[in-house]
Amino acid sequence: MxxxxxxxxxxxxxxxxxxxxxxxxxxxxxxxxxxxxxxxxxxxxxxxxxxxxxxxxxxxxxxxxxxxxxxxxxxxxxxxxxxxxxxxxxxxxxxxxxxxxxxxxxxxxxxxxxxxxxxxxxxxxxxxxxxxxxxxxxxxxxxxxxxxxxxxxxxxxxxxxxxxxxxxxxMEGPTFPDEFIISRAGTMNYTMEVTGRPIHSGVAPEDGRNAILELLHKLLKIQTLEQHDGIKVNLATISGGEKQGIVAGHASADDQVQISV
Ligand SMILES: [Zn+2]
Missing domain, CATH: 3.40.630.10 (Zn peptidases)
Structure with a gap:
């Protein structure tokens, strides 16, 4: 034509x-x-x-x-x-x-x-x-x-x-004129929940298991996914812990992983 x-x-x-x-x-x-x-x-x-x-x-x-x-x-x-x-x-x-x-x-x-x-x-x-x-x-x-x-x-x-x-x-409009997009990133959203063992940190902290610390280990590990081509990580939110003097028994985070091929 x-x-x-x-x-x-x-x-x-x-x-x-x-x-x-x-x-x-x-x-x-x-x-x-x-x-x-x-x-x-x-x-x-x-x-x-x-x-x-x-x-x-x-x-x-x-x-x-x-x-x-x-x-x-x-x-x-x-x-x-x-x-x-x-x-x-x-x-x-x-x-x-x-x-x-x-x-x-x-x-x-x-x-x-x-x-x-x-x-x-x-x-x-x-x-x-x-x-x-x-x-x-x-x-x-x-x-x-x-x-x-x-x-x-x-x-x-x-x-x-x-x-x-x-x-x-x-038929979604592209960002630039005459652009022809043949693929877009796929996004996966995760909420990660970590359960530790809460305990009074002043008496026998070694008997506790800190959920915040464990969550941080996991998040740093997820971030390393960016070493692979086409993967983007967004560590979006984090929360956890009870108060001063207690080994954190709970922590959670929302993450987003985008993969484009
Ligand atoms: Zn749209």
Whole structure:
């Protein structure tokens, strides 16, 4: 396909894209704001329908709507486009700081995470239609409502859909223009609890076992994981001990380990 032709069509659609972006950014739809999330779905469904996609909504009382939209082509590959409907912002944020365009940047709650991603999926289909390109088996656009919570509900639904796909494109906006990210770090959060043997430190401290000391040994050891490429450790919080005069019987810490491959 001719890249210049694709860019020219995208450029032609850009003013319309900005109008849709403004409309979406000005809708509050924080995670678990099921009414707000439904407003976004109500905006998208007719537009997806107009592109010949078949929208389908699954509902969860706590998390709201999970929207998918499919279209079939004449080729082989199944391609998944993932973007999310929720933002991290509470109701009222859109009224306080609505969409604003100061070229080359656009501002407003969730503008890049993930409003522009939602629209990039939709407009990718628009561009393909204008090109008359149908050499795909199936396009599946997925819009989940609980991404900012770690996808506690939709994660399972997405995994099932991903099994049917040849390619999955996550439409989250990148940090820099024209950046194509092929992997992100995975994060594991740990809470470590250490139990010692509390005892009066003035009488027979050797009979006690200090939980703080043991925790420190463990944390220093975890920190050495950073010697491996692609591993980052964040020792985030620490607490423990009872009071002066007592060998600490308890200590705990929260850590975060990020692994990128
Ligand atoms: Zn996001």
């Amino acid at each position: 001719d890249a210049r032709k694709i860019a020219a069509i995208a450029q032609e659609l850009y003013p319309e894209f900005l109008l849709d972006l403004e409309a979406l950014v000005n809708m509050d739809s924080g995670s678990e704001d099921v009414e707000g999330l439904q407003t976004v779905v109500d905006y998208l469904v007719p537009r997806l329908g107009a592109l010949g996609l078949t929208p389908e909504v699954e509902w969860h009382d706590q998390y709201g709507p999970f929207l998918t939209a499919r279209t079939r082509g004449s080729g082989e590959a199944t391609i998944l486009f993932l973007s999310h409907l929720d933002t991290v912002w509470p109701r009222g944020t859109a009224a306080k700081r609505p969409f604003e365009l100061k070229e080359p940047f656009a501002y407003g709650p969730g503008v890049n995470d993930c409003r522009s991603g939602i629209l990039c999926a939709l407009y990718a289909v628009k561009v393909l239609q204008k090109l008359g390109f149908q050499n795909y088996g199936q396009l599946i656009l997925v819009f989940n409502p609980d991404e900012e919570l770690g996808a506690p509900w939709s994660g399972r639904l997405i995994t099932e859909l991903a099994r049917t796909a040849d390619v999955a494109l996550v």
